[in-house]
Amino acid sequence: MADESSSWLxxxxxxxxxxxxxxGADAWIFTATSLYPHSFPVQHEVLHTQMKAGQIAQAALQLANMLQRFNNKKELWQDVxxxxxxxxxxxxxxxxxxWRYLFGALDSDVQQEMLRSCAEQCEDDVLSQCQLFIQLMKLFPGTVLEFGLETVKLLSRCSSHRLLCQKMLVNEALPLLLSSCHCQALLSRVPVDEIVFWLYKALFYCSQNCSECLISTAASDFMKTDLMSPTLTSPSTPRRSSIANRVKPENVLRDSWLMLLRLVQSIGLFLRWNIPSELCNxxxxxxxxxxxxxxxxxxxxxxxxxxxxxxxxxLAKYRAALHMNSANESPLVMVSSIAESESQHGSEVQTLAVLGGTEGGKKVISDLFRCAVLCWDAVHSDKTLKTDFVNLRKKWSSADWEMIDSFEVDCWLYKRNFSQVVAYLQSLGEGDSLAATMARLKQxxxxxxxxxxxxxxxxxxxxLxxxxxxxxISVGDELPDSELADxxxxxxxxxxxxxxxYVVPYCVAIAxxxxxxxxxxxxRNDIALSHLMVLCQYDWPNMHQLFLQVMKRVKDNRGLIFESFFKYIRDIDMLEEMMWLSNTDTCQLCLLPSSSQRQRTVTRGVDKESKEELRxxxxxxxxxxxxxxxxTLYLFVQDTVRKP
Incomplete structure (x- = not known):
């Protein structure tokens, strides 16, 4: 009967x-609490009524009272x-x-006890338990002495939710432990091998996820957490806990990698590695x-x-810079400049130019690449370091392998190890994808x-x-203006x-x-001379001098066979030069297709009809x-590449 009455109220x-x-709601609840002061449903309803009415201070007192009186009620802990x-x-x-306002209005002792009790109830769920421990240590740094070491050990040994546990270990648990004033006392209880194991766990996690270029930096900012005041009484001035706040994207990379360096430094401090402090500046x-x-x-x-x-x-920042560049333009491919052929390989290349984009963007990309090369050389500078690096690479995902392999190929090219680049790219086989086409250009x-x-x-x-x-391509098309490089x-x-x-002029230069x-x-090689004559038109008049060399060679050879001349040559200067040459008696020119009925070799004594046809x-x-x-270039390339 009492339950029915309280339910009705x-x-x-x-x-x-x-x-x-x-x-009216307060009046009915007051009646219920007066008649049934020991009823959990009534007290539970009081809590929610006060919350909905914005009576945060009263709700906080009610919750603290209920935690003492109804500590075994499942519904209460669900609310917690x-x-x-x-x-x-x-x-x-x-x-x-x-809920956030209510938590902020609770006394710190109540907050701490709630977190402890919830963590104890999650002993079968390592991930949830560690999340609560970390939340507790962030709010109450003194609890690191009690829970810091236990949390790190749980996360480092957890086999389920491995990626999430590693992320929590690296970004939150280890920084909390290592920044604590109790760090030295806690680490003295742990074997050195296990401490180094934690460090490698951190490196594993970062290497597995560096292709994403983003690692949460919540842990790096935990000392700056804007915790809610236990005396907060009104939601009119809301303040939110920033335990899980995300940093702005532009700060993520800088803070994340700096945090990892500080983690190495903290472990190194305990192991007496004497790491220079300026590294973490x-x-x-x-x-x-x-x-x-x-x-x-x-x-x-x-x-x-x-x-x-x-x-x-x-590497992560270099990849991010390339991605930002390709978001606005096209993806970048590393190639060698066009110069005289060289047989010597292995000497360091010191100059790198980024084409396209803004001057600031070019400098960022080139500086990041050089930094990556220096660090790559550092981890390959002796046999022991290289072995350690190879062991770490074994843990990487396939996506990160692709990123490292791509960088390694660029590194070989940068250092003039051209034979290694060619051998690797040939081992990948052929294809029609964009990546395969870019690989052919690099090769x-x-x-x-x-x-x-x-x-x-x-x-x-x-x-091409x-x-x-x-x-x-169709007739009348042209490439947009650009800073075509020499x-x-x-x-x-x-x-x-x-x-x-950029690719068209580069390929034309190679050809x-x-x-x-x-x-x-x-x-004598009339095909090469003819092809050069066609390509000279692409960058005319800059290739005028090359065309004059071609004409000199034609005169030295006393003729030229170029039956597709009128299919590909359209430049008026070239036409005038060749027309003048056809009217001399020194060269034998064959410029019309052999299928022409009146085709004759242009030479001294040629018949009148042939001259008129040529004119x-x-x-x-x-x-x-x-x-x-x-x-015309498109037609020429089609005929050259697809020629049976």
Whole structure:
């Protein structure tokens, strides 16, 4: 009968609340509490009524009282769990906000006891238990002495939810333990091997997730947590716990890697590694920290750990910079500049140029790449360091393997190890994907440096065809204006945007280098001369001098067979030069297709009809002199690459 009566009173209170009658609701609840002071349902309803009415101070007193009187009630602990979840979340709904206000209004002793009790109830769920321990230690740093070591051990040995446990270990539990004033006392209880094991766990986690470029830095900011005041009494001035607040994206990388360095430094301090304090100076740039690393002897006990962290940081930031660049433009591909073939390999390349983008963006990308190369060299500087690095790589995911492999190939190219680049890229096989096309361009640039210009030209022409196919070229099209680089006189290594604006001139330059290498040999080569003549039109008049060399060679050879002349040559200056040459008696020119009925070799004593036919062909071709060359280039590449 009492339960039915109390339920009826509770129902009347809820009805009043639903229509906004707070006074009526209070009256019915007061009646219920007077008649049934020991009823849990009544006291539980009082708590929720006070919360909904915004009576946070009263609700806090009610909850503290209920925790003493009804400590074994499941519904009460469900509310406590809901409150702690709201405190550690960023949900903006009204219920979550009310829970956060209520938690802030509780006395610190009550807060602490709630967290302890909830953690004890989760002993079968390691992840949830550690989350509560971490929440407790953030709010009450003195509890690190009791729970810090236990939390780290639980997370480092947890086999379920492995990724989440590693993340919590690296980003929260270890920093809390190592920043505690009780750190030395706690670590003295742990074998040195286990401490080093924790460090490797941290490195494993960061190496597995460096491709994401984002690691939560909640732990690095835990000492700055804006905790709610236990005396907060009104929701009119809301203050939220920042236990799980996320940092802004631009701060994530800097804080995360700095946090990891500080973790290495803290462990190193206990192990007496004597790590230079300036490595963890937040004011230092990455390049400045790399310079500090270079000053350490390779025998330094922390040399590998510091160089590995800096390598991960530089690789992650380098990849992020490339991603930001490709979001606005095209992906970048590293290639060698076009220069004379070299047979010497292995010497360091010191100059790197990034094409496209802003000047600031170019400098960031090139600086990050150089930092990554220096750190890569550091972890490969002796056999022991290299073995440690290989052991860590075994733990990486396939995505991170791809990132490291891609960087390693670029590193070989940067250091002129062209044969290694070619061998690796050839082992990947062929394909039609964007990555495969970019790999062919990289391979072409290396083969050119190795002196294999024929194969280099073949690959460059196939890349050129793929790029022009994607453009769906038609008559009248042209490439947009760009800062077309002088590929023969620029930096040793280029980071080239993989789009037509940059790839087309680069491939044309490679092809021109090949044809130049064979066009001016002792033996006459009309095909090479003809192809050079076609390519000279692409960058006219900058290639005018090369065209004059071609014409001189034609005169020295006393003729030229170029039956597709009128299919590909449209430049008015070239047409005039060749027309003048056709009217001399010194050269034998074959410029019309052999299928032409009246085709005759142009030479002294040629018949009148042949001369008129050739003159008509020149005059007709002059009509197309103003057309854009890109469509003619596309036709030439198609015929050259797809020629049976």
């Amino acid at each position: 509770i129902q009347r209170s809820r009805e009043c609340l639903s229509v906004g009658d707070n006074d 769990h809901s409150m702690l979840t709201a405190v550690s979340s960023e949900a903006n709904d009204a219920t979550s906000e009310r 937040s004011a230092l740039l990455l390049s400045e920290r790399v310079a500090v690393l270079k000053s350490l002897p390779k025998s330094h006990p922390a040399y590998f750990h510091v160089s590995f962290v800096l390598l991960l940081e530089s 072409a640039s290396c083969l050119a440096k190795m002196g294999n210009l024929a194969k280099s030209c073949e690959l460059a022409m196939s890349v 065809l793929s790029v022009l196919d994607e453009m769906h 590929f023969t006189n620029s930096a040793d290594v280029l980071l080239l945007p993989f789009d037509a604006v 021109a280098e090949h044809y130049k290498s064979i066009a001016f040999e002792v033996e 008509d062909a020149f005059e007709n071709q002059a009509k197309y002199a103003e057309d854009k060359f890109i469509s």
